[in-house]
Amino acid sequence: MLTLSIIYLSLCLPPHPPFFSQGSKIDFLRSKVDLLRLPLALSSKSISNCKSQLGVVWDKGGLGTGVARKLHPPPTTDMDNESTYSGYSYKSSHSRSSRKHRERRDRHRSKTRDGSFRGEKSVVIQAPGESLLDADSPREDDRDDNWGETTTVVTGTSVDSISNEDLTRLSKDLEDSLPLGCRRYISPALGVVLGLISLITPLAFLAIPQILWRDSLDPCGTPCEGLYISLAFKLLILLFSTWALFLRPARATLPRFFVFRCLLLALVFLFVASYWLFYGVRVLEPRETDYRGIVGYAASLVDALLFIQYLALVLLEVRHLQPAFCLKVVRSTDGVSRFYNVGHLSIQRAAVCVLDQYYSDFPVYNPALLNLPKSILTKKMSAFKVYNLGEENSTNNSTGQSRAMIAAAARRRDNSHNEYYYEEAEVERKVRKRKARLVVTVEEAFTHIRRHQEEDAATSSPKHPREVMDPREAAQAIFAPMARAMQKYLRATRQQTYHSMESIISHLQFCITHNMTPRAFLERYLAPGPTLQYLDNNRGRQWTLVSEEPVTASLCQGQVFSLRRLDFSLVVTVTPLPFLRLAEEFIDPKSHKFVMKLQSETSV
Amino acid sequence: MSFVPGQPVTAVVQRIEIQKLRQGENLILGFSIGGGIDQDPGQNPFSEDKSDKGIYVTRISPGGPAELAGLRIGDKIMQVNGWDMTMVTHDDARKKLTKKKEDVVRVLVTRKSLEEAVKHSKGTHPKHECGGSTSMHRLMQ
Numbered sequence: 001m002l003t004l005s006i007i008y009l010s011l012c013l014p015p016h017p018p019f020f021s022q023g024s025k026i027d028f029l030r031s032k033v034d035l036l037r038l039p040l041a042l043s044s045k046s047i048s049n050c051k052s053q054l055g056v057v058w059d060k061g062g063l064g065t066g067v068a069r070k071l072h073p074p075p076t077t078d079m080d081n082e083s084t085y086s087g088y089s090y091k092s093s094h095s096r097s098s099r100k101h102r103e104r105r106d107r108h109r110s111k112t113r114d115g116s117f118r119g120e121k122s123v124v125i126q127a128p129g130e131s132l133l134d135a136d137s138p139r140e141d142d143r144d145d146n147w148g149e150t151t152t153v154v155t156g157t158s159v160d161s162i163s164n165e166d167l168t169r170l171s172k173d174l175e176d177s178l179p180l181g182c183r184r185y186i187s188p189a190l191g192v193v194l195g196l197i198s199l200i201t202p203l204a205f206l207a208i209p210q211i212l213w214r215d216s217l218d219p220c221g222t223p224c225e226g227l228y229i230s231l232a233f234k235l236l237i238l239l240f241s242t243w244a245l246f247l248r249p250a251r252a253t254l255p256r257f258f259v260f261r262c263l264l265l266a267l268v269f270l271f272v273a274s275y276w277l278f279y280g281v282r283v284l285e286p287r288e289t290d291y292r293g294i295v296g297y298a299a300s301l302v303d304a305l306l307f308i309q310y311l312a313l314v315l316l317e318v319r320h321l322q323p324a325f326c327l328k329v330v331r332s333t334d335g336v337s338r339f340y341n342v343g344h345l346s347i348q349r350a351a352v353c354v355l356d357q358y359y360s361d362f363p364v365y366n367p368a369l370l371n372l373p374k375s376i377l378t379k380k381m382s383a384f385k386v387y388n389l390g391e392e393n394s395t396n397n398s399t400g401q402s403r404a405m406i407a408a409a410a411r412r413r414d415n416s417h418n419e420y421y422y423e424e425a426e427v428e429r430k431v432r433k434r435k436a437r438l439v440v441t442v443e444e445a446f447t448h449i450r451r452h453q454e455e456d457a458a459t460s461s462p463k464h465p466r467e468v469m470d471p472r473e474a475a476q477a478i479f480a481p482m483a484r485a486m487q488k489y490l491r492a493t494r495q496q497t498y499h500s501m502e503s504i505i506s507h508l509q510f511c512i513t514h515n516m517t518p519r520a521f522l523e524r525y526l527a528p529g530p531t532l533q534y535l536d537n538n539r540g541r542q543w544t545l546v547s548e549e550p551v552t553a554s555l556c557q558g559q560v561f562s563l564r565r566l567d568f569s570l571v572v573t574v575t576p577l578p579f580l581r582l583a584e585e586f587i588d589p590k591s592h593k594f595v596m597k598l599q600s601e602t603s604v
Numbered sequence: 605m606s607f608v609p610g611q612p613v614t615a616v617v618q619r620i621e622i623q624k625l626r627q628g629e630n631l632i633l634g635f636s637i638g639g640g641i642d643q644d645p646g647q648n649p650f651s652e653d654k655s656d657k658g659i660y661v662t663r664i665s666p667g668g669p670a671e672l673a674g675l676r677i678g679d680k681i682m683q684v685n686g687w688d689m690t691m692v693t694h695d696d697a698r699k700k701l702t703k704k705k706e707d708v709v710r711v712l713v714t715r716k717s718l719e720e721a722v723k724h725s726k727g728t729h730p731k732h733e734c735g736g737s738t739s740m741h742r743l744m745q
Contacts, residue, residue, distance in 0.1 A: 598643050
């Protein structure tokens with residue numbers, strides 16, 4: 001497997017120098033890793049599901065954006081077309097997981113794959129704007145007007161398609177070797193095992209002499225009992241704090257292992273192992289009779305475990321609480337930006353912090369609202385028709401032609417801002433009109449409904465029995481008059497993909513149940529809410545962390561990393577918070593005195 | 605017309621003699637004053653230097669004795685009958701002007717146009733003596 005990949009590497013690497021911005025090794029690795037995503041996504045559904053369930057996407061290059069975009073179908077109403085790992089990630093219980101295991105596995109897997117992709121020459125896609133100006137790209141003949149069709153990765157016609165199948169077979173083999181359920185639970189299982197061992201060890205230290213050579217032990221009175229009690233309580237405290245700190249379901253899986261956790265896990269392991277070693281040598285071998293000493297030994301172990309837990313608390317939870325950096329997060333598609341204060345964290349942990357805030361702070365990404373209307377943009381380019389009087393299919397001509405068009409368009413007097421202005425004003429007016437209509441309709445609809453009071457049953461006349469409905473029916477009853485206005489408004493603000501009729505009715509039902517006013521019902525539709533509002537929680541979200549430095553490096557000034565999803569990315573810039581020099585100034589309360597400012601006029 | 609404490613103040617002044625007019629019980633002069641060391645100099649619309657706490661003429665009743673004598677609105681009063689008016693409170697100034705026993709008040713007033721007139725005449729005729737009621741007075745502060 002490995003040789004195959006090396007062969008492919010050597011075959012395919014040389015003709016592509018333009019695709020590496022610098023010749024450095026890191027970039028090489030970057031693009032290599034990046035491109036490997038393609039075949040995986042194209043392989044059978046099971047593979048992609050398994051892969052996504054693991055939640056490991058390890059992408060550091062910029063080259064794959066164009067590629068990835070083409071591979072996936074346009075976003076559906078769920079805004080998440082790829083099945084990602086479920087909410088329960090395998091970092092859940094006792095998440096001092098051994099990241100090393102997973103890391104090793106992933107490295108091995110990636111090595112077998114990256115080379116074979118290199119054979120897919122025709123796959124790499126560039127946006128048409130770039131390709132027009134890129135004079136020294138060797139791919140002119142591949143790009144024609146139907147570039148959209150030929151650049152999907154499933155090219156059965158390419159010679160290298162064999163490598164694709166090989167690849168899928170390889171990955172299948174690898175993943176079949178270890179059943180999927182096991183992989184997820186290995187890391188928490190290790191953590192749990194280690195924790196249990198360390199909790200049971202003191203009890204074992206106490207119990208083993210009693211079991212094995214009870215008769216020859218020195219009797220030990222009050223001091224031992226004191227030690228027993230303190231041991232018991234310390235173990236109880238250890239148990240509770242472990243539960244409180246470490247047995248929480250993890251919110252994210254990180255691409256690299258969490259340095260502090262591994263450190264602590266290793267520390268605990270070494271510690272317990274050395275205690276067992278000493279115990280074996282000093283107590284079990286010579287059959288030590290001084291039981292008080294043994295109890296003291298166990299007590300010291302528990303003390304030390306408590307201190308390790310204190311260390312864990314400080315490293316994992318407390319150290320990053322003091323804010324030290326300000327992260328500016330900008331969404332690449334529409335420029336929405338926010339600033340967050342974080343403490344000293346590694347890049348991957350900072351990424352998790354940012355994503356936590358992203359779901360509740362950023363308004364939902366609506367691809368329909370983004371660009372200038374086509375009518376304005378295309379006018380610029382379509383004003384000139386270029387006739388090709390010479391021979392066809394000459395590459396020089398095509399680039400020359402496009403350059404001429406661009407230059408001519410730039411020279412021409414540009415009136416598109418005018419049109420943009422008027423079109424914007426028109427759209428805004430339309431939205432406001434529809435909003436007014438919607439608000440009036442909804443208010444009127446809400447007046448048709450009233451909460452049924454129990455006293456009414458007695459006082460209402462038998463001639464007009466009012467039909468008593470439950471919230472769902474009531475919602476359906478008053479939805480009918482407002483449906484049209486709602487739909488028109490949603491269309492005007494391009495939100496119609498986010499709100500299905502079913503969701504509107506259930507939201508209406510919710511509002512009716514909680515006695516909300518029509519305005520409260522409408523707040524969900526009048527302003528684009530945070531992304532969290534539109535998520536369904538049974539899926540995890542897959543993000544890719546793109547960074548030039550290793551993701552376990554801690555934050556420092558001027559770093560930039562980005563978090564990529566399928567169709568947009570968040571670019572994060574790190575700036576340190578300024579150092580504050582606070583000075584004091586004392587004001588005597590008696591110093592607050594005032595005078596009148598007069599300007600009087602006297603006639604004489 | 606700002607002053608430096610300890611240094612004499614120099615100004616071009618005009619001597620104006622106002623006859624008080626008897627109106628029933630009172631003797632009036634026909635103008636209003638503003639300013640004084642106990643007042644806020646920043647609100648004075650007539651002064652050039654907004655820290656000047658002198659006494660200014662803020663209003664002249666038309667046809668009154670002050671107008672007839674040649675007093676103009678915005679004039680700064682430097683002396684009244686020999687009493688200094690540059691460093692007095694508002695009330696003191698009023699008292700000096702409204703002494704019941706005096707029928708006539710002789711005031712020294714200064715205004716910007718006087719300075720300019722003197723400069724102009726000095727400039728065009730270096731040896732011309734300025735006559736009339738305009739004179740340079742040194743007022744010791």
